[in-house]
Amino acid sequence: MKQIKGGGITRFKAHLAGVKGQVEKCKKVPADIQHQIQKSIEEMKSKKRKVEEEYEDGNPCDEVTDLLHTQLIEAPHTSTSQKGKGRIGNYFMPRTTSGAQPILKSVIQSKEVIEKCDLAISKWMIDVSVSFDATNSAYYQPLMDNLCSMGLGYKGPNYYRVRGHLLNKWVEDVKKLVNDYRSIWKRTGCTLMADGWTDRSRRTLINFLVYCPKASAFIKSVDASHASKTADLLFKLFKEIVLYVGPENIVHIVTDNTANYVAAGRLLEREFPHIYWSPCAAHCINLMFQDIGKIPEVTDTVSHAANITKYLYNHCHPLYLMRQFTHGKEILRPAPTRFVTNFIALHWPKRMHLELL
Template identity: 75%
Template sequence: MKQIKGGGITWFKAHLVGVKGKVEKCKKVPIDIQYQIQKSIEEMKSKKRKVEEEYEDGNPCDEVTDLFHTQHIEAPHTATSQKGKCHIGNYFMPRTTPGAQPTLKSVMQSKEVIEKCDIAISTWMIDASVSFNATNSTYYQPMIDALYSMVPGYKGLKYYRVRGHFLNKWVEDVKKLSVDASHASKTVDLLFKLFKEIVMYVGPKNIVYIVTDNADNYVVAGRLLEREFPHIFWSPCAAHCVNLMFQDIGKLSEVTDIVSHASNITKYLYNHCHRLYLMRQFTHGKGILRPTPTRFATNFIALQSILAQKDALRALVTSTEWTSSAYSKDVKAKKCVEQVLDSNFWK
């Protein structure tokens, strides 16, 4: 076995790192140890250059060389030790993953240093208007871990690289979970097959709940999925269920007449800029939601909106500004006034 004799801590470091032209590189040294020792050598070189600049007279080389050769790894201190700070933690890559063995450096970090880091992160979030819920993301701590293990001098991603390469990469990953089923009929067998493929791709142990549409085929497919994976629960979309309930309620003749009545009032007021201007004068700038034919829950929200402006609308159609206007004599205007003043409509 080849032996290397002579030299001090400097040659030992050079052997571990593999400094070219000095000594043969050790083939068994781990990458993280190699990185930290390389960092130590660079720091010592920086100290040497600083000393040479400060001492222009004389020859400080002996002092610098002695400083460089006597650098060593100190043992951990006891509670009563008064020696210099321990540097063992500098020779290990930082670890922040829960459950991982912490480094001595991370254990000894002061509260001031931790707070400085927290302030830097929170300042960026506030300045960039990042939602505070972002800290609950499953990717938040892994991002911190990745940054902590990077070499010094790492520069963050630029705007165009995030919105370009990495956004496209993320989209491609999402597309792997997307299925274009527009060409096929949404049968129970097809839906169950698609749901099962997604579950197997994500991992059954990573899914505990699935929400789908409330149509019959989705209901049956959801029940089959529960039978296949007993730990996964299925339920219909609550918003869709409520919307279907309002749809059935909206089919009642009494409700249909009320919605049509409210729709006629809002349409007439919103179809002319001056009428809309007068309405906003009496409602103090507040608008009225218009009933729509497709979203049934929206119709009831619109009815609540117009009911809140009952007194303002009645004051509008009986005001001098309205009765003296040119369109007040119009047939549609008279119909609108009649509907607004109809007491049965407001019951």
């Protein structure tokens, strides 16, 4: 082994960095260390030039030189604690190819550590019944990135902070997002949509949404349980939303096809002549199937299908045999207010018969 005596820290760094013309290049130094020392020397030279420019009209004191040497010696060791943006990345070789040597962070994160972290996340999801589809959320990986940046000792927000302060913050952000859509509403026009429904508490609710080429935005939900949904009441509710969105921005209004909504739509057209009202196409089709379902022949057929469905699901062995022939598929049972599902249920045995053939 060749020994080099004397020379100090500067020659030693040049030896490790492989600086030509000064000392012999070290043949055993790792590539990462060599790159780190080279960046340290370049930074030292840059600082030295800057100091010389600042003191070119005077005599720099010896403390400046001592400071430069101190920073040169400590730079590789203290750079990890610097808070300056981007400093730590300069001391590691860039990794752009698939066959490149892994960076230091990836080496430290062993498979066992990653497995332990994955198990902790999955255990929490299973314990609180979080859907596994949550991992497909666009906010999933940003969450992990932010958690990693916090380091050890970070405590997650508690129940009261999530439902209070943090929830209010996101509500304000959503309001700002909706307000940003106003420029699009003004430029392209928009459609105001109303969707009436009844929740599990039997409350009559009306959701108001605005559609534009950018996106659909939820505006407001009104509890109309306290009063009868007359045409005048609906007209007042719609007029309030129209004024909030801006009458000059709305070109189209879509509502249900019931008589009170139709009357309210006509009143809106009279109040705002440039706005065009039309019924919901899906609701129209649903009402058409409701009327078709009142035909005696159809009523009898739906009644027989309902009796067969009840028999199968009330007897274990026939249900088992049915699932054997349907390969585990279930019969579509109609919901109380979805008239179209009656016809889907009637179409199901025919489709399954063709599949079995």
